[in-house]
Amino acid sequence: MTVPVLDAPALEKLISAAVAAPSVHNTQPWRFHLVPETSVLEVWAVPERALSAIDPEGRALHVSVGAAVLNLRTAARHLGWSPEVRLLPDPAEPDLLAGVQLDSAAVCHAPAVEALYDAIWRRHSIRSPFTGPPVPADVLAELVDAAHAEDAELELPDDAETARLLHLTAEAERRGATDPAQRVESRNWVRQPGASLYGIPTSALGPQDAAGRLPMRDFSALAPERHLAPVPFEERPRIAVLLTHGDHPVDWLHAGLALEHVLLAATVHRVRASLLHQAMEWRFLRWEAREVRHGPAFAQMLIRLGYGPEGAPTPRRPAADVIDS
Template structure:
């Protein structure tokens, strides 16, 4: 595989979502073995909002899944080993490209969605998501070892209340606000030249009513006026969880999350995240399955029909990829 092809695969990988678009990943490729190595970039961690680096691992897991999709689209099977060296906590996975297998077709079909998927912080319609599509999304998560559930009734109200509680806490937490400011890009000069973070044009309009849990990326700072508008009264939220809560589980959850997002994108859904409640341990715990009382929730997705989000900046491949002999 030539270097240009390697760079293209990594470009696809890094279209993945990550908390505050911090893009906390690095890749190494060995020409000799033909292996990719995925590393966490802990310089891009958020010690107050993500103290155990769980969200960082989710983002890296999403990038790993995109690499798998890109490899399958290129006619290779991605043979993945998670956490291959327990003595190196930054080395999250190795990927060896081998002869294709039959199950690679399903991965390759997701490839068109990699660069179409963008986080949308706009209102969605109240249109119901068809039951068949919900089942397909649930199956997509299950293929990666995770559970996707759609809270309803009193559980949905509880989820919304927990998200609102977290949002109120964030407004008075100076350390978390400082992290938010570090990863937001304000004003034309900064937003148009940044290679990471969330630019102000992607904040979405100010929320005026509705129960959809939305993060205020402005943190009360003046921003470009995108107006204000009501959001959904009955948002379609989905919780993604695994049985365990260790780095390996986080990486699996990140891959499941991206598989769900890519399939949702192909099926015409707009997607975004609501993770504030997950950033407070005492609020994250009540999000688990109310029937069994088990499962560790890793992310909350907001799904629906509405405007697609704008493209946000990405770091140049040359900054995150090292190619070795």
């Protein structure tokens, strides 16, 4: 097999796929650097795009960058490479979160890769109620396998556990809306349409966000006294819990890889998703989000799954703006 040429058009496709990944508050905390002599595309964190109140340890930043790495790896396979991903490749450079080696050709064409690559451009969070039938068991099993492929676990709680997780989310939402630093930081990332390529556009929030109804976040946090007990959008909401066996930066990156793999696999089956991150932002609530019967593990994200309207994507920066010249 012939190794693809890593020219400007190929590089733009790779970066465009990477930046289509989800990121906390759409901060897009990444930049990319090509090392031509080694054919390594480096993925760097951008510390100034971190959320100091919501994500003081940088865990969500690592998850966001991990999701971008999954998209980058998928696009590289689509273009004909057999990419080798190294996470945290240089201990002396803590902001260098991944290196993707692009010097080997793929040995075969994989239809599953093409399906995931196509899903990159269609995946986005849906914050409105889901109205369709339950997600089939075989699709959920495929999502579990997607998480396993990235050294993570995806648990599918029963109704009682789902109710407990939504109450944890409610408590986290209340804390976030009444904590002065988190309120200001969250509101600062709400953008008017066309005002910025970062942040959450008001058009994507939906009418429920400002009403204090779960499971959606109230990004505006204008009236914390209006926050109510959890009112699920669906009669039987389907929540999945993404976990890792460790809780260090490399585990957070694996969580991001697994998260995006799950989201792309869901998109292939036209399953919509939104991310419930509120409880992950409080250490003791994140610890409570795990299911103790399954042994030691660390919750990294709650994912809400279902069928519903198409919704609108949040804006992304163009590839040229996030790659070092």
